[in-house]
Amino acid sequence: MKIRTQFIITTSLFAIMLIVVAASVLITNQQVQRLDAQEEIARRIEQGTTELTYLAGDYLLHGESQQRARWESRFASFSADLLSLAPGDAEAQALASNIKANAQRLRAVFTEVASTMDGAQGQDPLSTAFVQVSWSRMAVQNQGISFDASRLSRQLNRQASQTKQTNIMLVLALIAVFAAYFTANYLLMFRRTLKSLAELHAGARTIGSGNLDFTIAEKRADEIGDLSRAFNRMTANLKSVTASKADLERQITERKKAEEALKQSEEKYRSLFTSMSTGYAYCKIEVDAKDTPVDFTYIEVNDAFERLTGLSKASVTGKKVTQAIPGIKEQNPEIITTYGNVALTGAPTAFEVFFGPLQIWLTISVYSPRKGYFVALFDNITERKGAEERAIRQKEIQEAINRVLEATVACATEEDLGRVCLTIAERLTESKFGFIGKVNSPGRLDDIAISDPGWEACQIEAPVGHGRLPRGFTIHGIYGRVLLDGKAFFTNDPASHPDRIGLPEGHPPLTSFLGIPLIGEGKTTGMLALGNREGGYRPEDQQAAEALAPAIVEAIQRKQAESQLVHLASFPQLNPMPVIEVDAAGNIKYLNPAAMAHIPALSTLGRNHPFLAGWEGLVNNLQSGAARSFTRDVNAGDSWWEQTVAYVPSTRDFRIYGRDITERKRAEEEIKGLVAELSRRATDLEASNREMESFSYSVSHDLRAPLRSMDGFSTALLEDYADRLDEQGKDWLRRIRASSQLMAQLIDDILGLSRVVRAELQLQRVNLSDTASAIAERLKSAQPERHVEFDIMPNIEARGDANLLRLALENLLGNAFKFTARRQTARIEFGASEQDGATVYFVRDNGAGFDMQYAEKLFRPFQRLHSEKEFTGTGIGLATVQRIIKRHGGNVWAEGEPGKGSTFHFTLAQGGK
Numbered sequence: 001m002k003i004r005t006q007f008i009i010t011t012s013l014f015a016i017m018l019i020v021v022a023a024s025v026l027i028t029n030q031q032v033q034r035l036d037a038q039e040e041i042a043r044r045i046e047q048g049t050t051e052l053t054y055l056a057g058d059y060l061l062h063g064e065s066q067q068r069a070r071w072e073s074r075f076a077s078f079s080a081d082l083l084s085l086a087p088g089d090a091e092a093q094a095l096a097s098n099i100k101a102n103a104q105r106l107r108a109v110f111t112e113v114a115s116t117m118d119g120a121q122g123q124d125p126l127s128t129a130f131v132q133v134s135w136s137r138m139a140v141q142n143q144g145i146s147f148d149a150s151r152l153s154r155q156l157n158r159q160a161s162q163t164k165q166t167n168i169m170l171v172l173a174l175i176a177v178f179a180a181y182f183t184a185n186y187l188l189m190f191r192r193t194l195k196s197l198a199e200l201h202a203g204a205r206t207i208g209s210g211n212l213d214f215t216i217a218e219k220r221a222d223e224i225g226d227l228s229r230a231f232n233r234m235t236a237n238l239k240s241v242t243a244s245k246a247d248l249e250r251q252i253t254e255r256k257k258a259e260e261a262l263k264q265s266e267e268k269y270r271s272l273f274t275s276m277s278t279g280y281a282y283c284k285i286e287v288d289a290k291d292t293p294v295d296f297t298y299i300e301v302n303d304a305f306e307r308l309t310g311l312s313k314a315s316v317t318g319k320k321v322t323q324a325i326p327g328i329k330e331q332n333p334e335i336i337t338t339y340g341n342v343a344l345t346g347a348p349t350a351f352e353v354f355f356g357p358l359q360i361w362l363t364i365s366v367y368s369p370r371k372g373y374f375v376a377l378f379d380n381i382t383e384r385k386g387a388e389e390r391a392i393r394q395k396e397i398q399e400a401i402n403r404v405l406e407a408t409v410a411c412a413t414e415e416d417l418g419r420v421c422l423t424i425a426e427r428l429t430e431s432k433f434g435f436i437g438k439v440n441s442p443g444r445l446d447d448i449a450i451s452d453p454g455w456e457a458c459q460i461e462a463p464v465g466h467g468r469l470p471r472g473f474t475i476h477g478i479y480g481r482v483l484l485d486g487k488a489f490f491t492n493d494p495a496s497h498p499d500r501i502g503l504p505e506g507h508p509p510l511t512s513f514l515g516i517p518l519i520g521e522g523k524t525t526g527m528l529a530l531g532n533r534e535g536g537y538r539p540e541d542q543q544a545a546e547a548l549a550p551a552i553v554e555a556i557q558r559k560q561a562e563s564q565l566v567h568l569a570s571f572p573q574l575n576p577m578p579v580i581e582v583d584a585a586g587n588i589k590y591l592n593p594a595a596m597a598h599i600p601a602l603s604t605l606g607r608n609h610p611f612l613a614g615w616e617g618l619v620n621n622l623q624s625g626a627a628r629s630f631t632r633d634v635n636a637g638d639s640w641w642e643q644t645v646a647y648v649p650s651t652r653d654f655r656i657y658g659r660d661i662t663e664r665k666r667a668e669e670e671i672k673g674l675v676a677e678l679s680r681r682a683t684d685l686e687a688s689n690r691e692m693e694s695f696s697y698s699v700s701h702d703l704r705a706p707l708r709s710m711d712g713f714s715t716a717l718l719e720d721y722a723d724r725l726d727e728q729g730k731d732w733l734r735r736i737r738a739s740s741q742l743m744a745q746l747i748d749d750i751l752g753l754s755r756v757v758r759a760e761l762q763l764q765r766v767n768l769s770d771t772a773s774a775i776a777e778r779l780k781s782a783q784p785e786r787h788v789e790f791d792i793m794p795n796i797e798a799r800g801d802a803n804l805l806r807l808a809l810e811n812l813l814g815n816a817f818k819f820t821a822r823r824q825t826a827r828i829e830f831g832a833s834e835q836d837g838a839t840v841y842f843v844r845d846n847g848a849g850f851d852m853q854y855a856e857k858l859f860r861p862f863q864r865l866h867s868e869k870e871f872t873g874t875g876i877g878l879a880t881v882q883r884i885i886k887r888h889g890g891n892v893w894a895e896g897e898p899g900k901g902s903t904f905h906f907t908l909a910q911g912g913k
Helices: 003-062 065-084 090-119 128-208 223-239 245-275 303-309 333-345 382-410 414-429 452-457 477-485 539-569 593-598 602-608 615-623 662-701 704-720 727-758 768-782 802-819 852-857 877-887
Strands: 279-287 293-301 349-355 360-367 373-380 433-439 445-450 489-491 513-520 523-531 579-582 588-591 629-636 639-648 653-660 763-767 788-792 797-801 826-835 838-845 892-896 902-906
Touching (some): 003 065, 003 090, 003 128, 065 090, 128 223, 279 303, 279 333, 303 360, 303 373, 333 360, 333 373, 360 382, 382 539, 414 445, 414 523, 414 539, 477 489, 477 513, 477 523, 523 539, 579 593, 588 602, 593 653, 615 629, 615 639, 704 727, 763 768, 763 802, 768 788, 768 797, 768 826, 797 802, 802 826, 802 838, 802 902, 877 892, 877 902
Parallel strands (some): 788 826
Antiparallel strands (some): 279 293, 279 373, 349 360, 360 373, 433 445, 433 523, 489 513, 579 588, 579 653, 629 639, 639 653, 763 797, 826 838, 838 902, 892 902
């Protein structure tokens, strides 16, 4: 076969393989796009179920037609997504069928509920049980749709990933086959050609030396074979003539010139070998007893080898690679296997590899000049790889920024926009979850968005969910460092960070953290927090998130500005109070709907309406600059109006904001009468208080005397007439004594409760921890035989009346001490915690506890949940605690379980600050 024909065949096969690879990539990309489109539909369906849940809840709670219409509208778009859902395989189709079936049932349930609510219009409100059952029925269907849609989305994502991987493997396989074919064909064709040329060259030299009897082999049928036959014909022709001496000398001279040219050629190629920019290594493969490649020895390397690898010729020449480059078997074992296959089979190959021991990327071509040996030609492509990765990363960042800006238009609310921005940031940094927060006016952090995986992993009791994002976080801890410094940072060991404050119980574990400040108008307005990237965060992750942060700030600011513009634009038209614009002459220029509804005659009477009484003087004051706005009350016939009048310099008109204060005026008149009545009652109350004080004095002194007499005479009878009384008589006397003592204690407790109500509060800073510690020491010293552990949190402070707060703690800690009497080891705890931005104080014990169904009786005077035989007491202590806490503007409540102790919580109006 002619060399030209071989070249045409090789080129044609190469083109066919390229076409096959391109077709494979095109088909697979179409499949991936279809799967991605179906996955996006599944995600929209999953999001739609959440929105339908919220809308159904609004409708059930308020029963307004607007909520129903919004539900119907959202369900229509939801149904359109369902119609577009058409996955390929059987399992995905089954999930799609389940979603559609649940959607039909959801529609049926909502229709049934709406019908019931329409029928109940104008009647009694629907029962709580009906609302709960209806909500549960729709929640079941919504949960089923959401669950199946989530499964379908994950399955479609896996299918897309598998399809991509299959395509990559197929393309790599075709490329490998092509490379092997091309290299093999190249080497075989040119080796055969070069061998034939070498044989032709040797024959020509033999003939040139004068041996005209030598015949060159004519094996090939190509151009080289033609040239060999031509040489043989030329030799035969030479033999037929006698060469002259001059011809022989000329031939000798030409041969010497050829030898000199060959020598120069060898020197040229040696110079090329040493100066070539591509690394060159000629090596011998080492095998074990089973002919398995286990090592290779460097025979010769060029200067470029040193420059590209950093290894000197002396350190590798004549040495095995495992000696010259330690760690290669552990980090790149495939290199020895690949080189061995080439050296033993003769099949060349080419590949790119990250060379672990030297931390560089190499592109390598390998061929075998003879069995057992191989030549590796390579180049360092580390910079190219780095540039490619940076370009890909920059493209990902730009695409993420574009998606954020697109979301600014697509999202209806700031919360929706926040969730989209957070999802984009998580994908860009490969984070598991995160949140976006903004700093509110009091200087605390409000969440704009929390990622779905973050909610799902959270086990904190009663999570607020998407409907109510957490607000008012104190700025401290690791995330607080980002806001306080206004600088981004990441840590892959949050538990050891110096600013750590720990995680709430139930919070998902935090293995790594990346925080980016959101800066607007030169100040930190919020932050983007991301967590739990697999393998930890890298500087490039921080750089990517920092590049994305300005786009998030701009998107949120745009959404806030849009909301403000919509609000301002609709203000006069939607304002439920009258808004009127009047020129200097008193002519009406604008009436909003509320003004036309409440003051209809104003449009016809104009400045003659009582509503505009005294307009001339009002205009003169405003135009003179004495004031730009002021408020006045106007009597407009049967009604009174509070007017806020403002001058508008741009139009030289006046805007009046009206508020109907007729009821307030009537109330003021009533209040005048009530003030007089209140004054009279205050006088009566003062007299009553004096009588109460007198009565308290009488109770305190006059009633105690008979009780002391009863107790004293009963004691005398027991002591002096003990021999004349039987046991029943003695028992009756002991009961009389106990009852009189109990009555005295009741009188003391009633007086104490009365003093709590009447005492004037003396507010100051009170260290509750020190007060509780002092009370605990007195309790333990009173009963030293008991083993009681007090756990009192240090440095708890509050603002209040020191004496009353001490009395409250004495009752709470005394109760805990009393009701733990039957515990071998009693434990009593006093502390405080933050709940919804307020400080909640508590006293907890492991004592007798109580049944929660009777909890409301605890704070009523004389109400007891335990008998006198079990635990002594009058039932006044907790009533006293409640009065003290109420006087401080707080609240008190209890939790308990029989046999497992109880906890008493209370708050103060000042929040413990």
